[in-house]
Structures are given as C-alpha cells and as structure tokens.
Amino acid sequence: MTTDYLIAQIHKKKSFLCIGLDVDLNKIPKHLLETDDPIFAFNKAIIDATHHLCVAYKPNTAFYEAYGLKGWQALEKTIHYLNTNHPEIYTIADAKRGDIGNTSTMYAKAFFEDLGFDSVTVAPYMGKDSVEPFLAFENKHTILLALTSNAGAFDFQTKSVDGVELYKQVLETSKSWKNSENLMYVVGATKAEYLADIRQIIPDSFLLVPGVGAQGGNLQEVCKYGMNDSVGLLINSSRGIIYASQQKDFAQAAANKAAELQQQMQAVLSK
Numbered sequence: 001m002t003t004d005y006l007i008a009q010i011h012k013k014k015s016f017l018c019i020g021l022d023v024d025l026n027k028i029p030k031h032l033l034e035t036d037d038p039i040f041a042f043n044k045a046i047i048d049a050t051h052h053l054c055v056a057y058k059p060n061t062a063f064y065e066a067y068g069l070k071g072w073q074a075l076e077k078t079i080h081y082l083n084t085n086h087p088e089i090y091t092i093a094d095a096k097r098g099d100i101g102n103t104s105t106m107y108a109k110a111f112f113e114d115l116g117f118d119s120v121t122v123a124p125y126m127g128k129d130s131v132e133p134f135l136a137f138e139n140k141h142t143i144l145l146a147l148t149s150n151a152g153a154f155d156f157q158t159k160s161v162d163g164v165e166l167y168k169q170v171l172e173t174s175k176s177w178k179n180s181e182n183l184m185y186v187v188g189a190t191k192a193e194y195l196a197d198i199r200q201i202i203p204d205s206f207l208l209v210p211g212v213g214a215q216g217g218n219l220q221e222v223c224k225y226g227m228n229d230s231v232g233l234l235i236n237s238s239r240g241i242i243y244a245s246q247q248k249d250f251a252q253a254a255a256n257k258a259a260e261l262q263q264q265m266q267a268v269l270s271k
C-alpha cells in the first residue's frame with residue numbers, strides 16, 4: 001500500500017487507529033477454544049466488528065509463533081482474510097526482525113511476498129545493511145524501532161553516544177539509507193514528551209505509536225506533539241481493545257473500545 005493511499009483512508013475513516021491482534025489463548029472466550037482454529041476465529045470476529053473504525057491491524061508475530069505450526073497457519077489465514085476482504089486496511093507484521101543482508105532479504109520476502117503484509121517492524125541495531133534489504137520492496141514499509149514504549153528504552157536508546165542520543169542517531173542516520181522514503185518509525189506513546197524533538201529530525205515520516213491503553217500512553221499528548229500535516233501517526237492499542245471482554249460479547253466490547261479511540265481521533269482531526 002502506498003503512503004498516499006494510507007493517508008486517504010485515514011481521512012475517509014477519520015481514524016488513525018491500529019488494532020493489535022495479539023492473541024493469547026488464555027485470554028480469549030472459552031467457547032472459541034472448541035472451534036477448529038480458535039486464533040483465527042477470534043481474529044475474524046474482532047476484524048468483522050472493528051474494521052470500519054481503524055485503518056490498520058498489527059498482529060505481533062510472537063503471539064502466533066508461540067503456538068507453533070498452528071499459530072503460523074492462523075497468522076496466514078488472518079492476513080489472507082484481511083487482504084481478501086479488506087484490501088483498504090493497512091497491515092503490520094510486528095516481528096522486529098533484522099540480520100545480515102542476505103538473511104534480512106529472506107525475512108522481507110517472508111513478510112512482504114509470502115504473507116503479503118504492507119509493513120514489518122525492524123530493529124536498527126545491526127545497521128544499514130541489515131535494513132536496506134527490507135527497504136528495497138516497492139510500496140512496502142519498514143518500521144524501524146526508534147524509541148520504544150518499554151522502560152528498557154532508557155538502557156540504550158536515550159543514552160548519548162558522541163553527544164547525541166542513540167534514538168536520534170537512528171532517526172538521522174536512517175534518512176540517508178537507500179529507499180528511505182519507505183521508512184516509518186516506532187515511537188512509544190509512553191514517550192510522548194520526546195515527540196517534539198523527534199519531529200525536528202523526521203517531520204514527514206509516519207510513526208507507529210504503541211502503548212495507548214494497557215501501557216498507559218496518552219492519545220492527546222501523542223497527537224499534540226506527534227501529528228504532522230499528513231497526520232503521520234498510526235496509534236496502536238492491542239490488549240485495551242481485543243480483551244475488553246472475555247465473554248461471548250467480546251467482539252462488540254472490542255468495537256466499543258475501538259469506537260472510543262476513533263471518536264477521540266475524529267475530534268483531533270476536525271480541529
């Protein structure tokens with residue numbers, strides 16, 4: 001999907017919500033465990049109830065890999081369901097990959113070509129030659145971890161190296177990489193106070209912002225400092241939406257939570 005198409009969808013739906021599909025079999029309603037594929041049954045119900053309220057879904061691959069072959073098959077079915085029934089939806093494989101060049105190419109093929117995701121999250125730690133193989137794919141986005149939502153972000157990402165914080169070096173250096181127009185960046189909602197500085201370095205890039213909901217990030221703060229002329233934000237909530245209820249009404253409860261966030265986004269967009 002092109003960035004322009006994503007922006008058009010944001011304005012059409014008045015939403016820049018990304019719903020995280022982090023399926024934990026211990027948290028889904030018990031009656032789904034009796035179906036052939038509980039993970040896909042859960043995702044399908046969530047997607048059917050919420051697709052009009054969001055512009056993106058983000059399965060975190062850990063939640064599928066944890067269930068072995070069945071988990072991977074459920075991930076394949078989920079992305080196939082989205083691409084077939086909702087081609088207007090932007091899809092993110094939250095896989096946090098990145099390796100030496102030839103290995104990164106294989107990761108990129110897996111997520112972009114085989115599975116058909118629009119984007120994949122990538123760790124910057126191994127540098128340019130580990131990221132550029134992802135960037136080579138046309139109309140696909142590589143979402144680079146810049147400043148993550150967890151407490152451990154302060155262990156390395158905010159530390160100064162040669163007088164400049166590491167996350168700022170990731171932002172600045174990555175701008176010079178080949179096909180850098182295909183980059184987006186992860187910035188945690190819990191780090192909203194850093195967004196003004198981040199926008200100085202990458203004013204035009206899209207940011208994937210996890211951490212609203214279960215991690216306590218504030219949507220208004222993120223919008224205040226992170227929004228640009230093209231909106232430039234995909235705000236993710238996973239547990240806060242998909243586990244709003246663990247009973248039979250789970251899909252409707254998820255839709256209600258998604259609608260709350262979409263309405264806040266609509267209010268911001270209409271300012």
Ligand SMILES: O=c1ccn([C@@H]2O[C@H](COP(=O)(O)O)[C@@H](O)[C@H]2O)c(=O)[nH]1
Pocket residue numbers: 020022060094147148149150186187188210211212213214215236237238239240
């Ligand atoms: O900095 C980061 C990068 C990725 N994540 C992922 O986003 C979701 C957040 O889930 P919630 O349930 O809304 O907290 C999850 O998949 C994380 O692995 C992140 O939280 N922070």
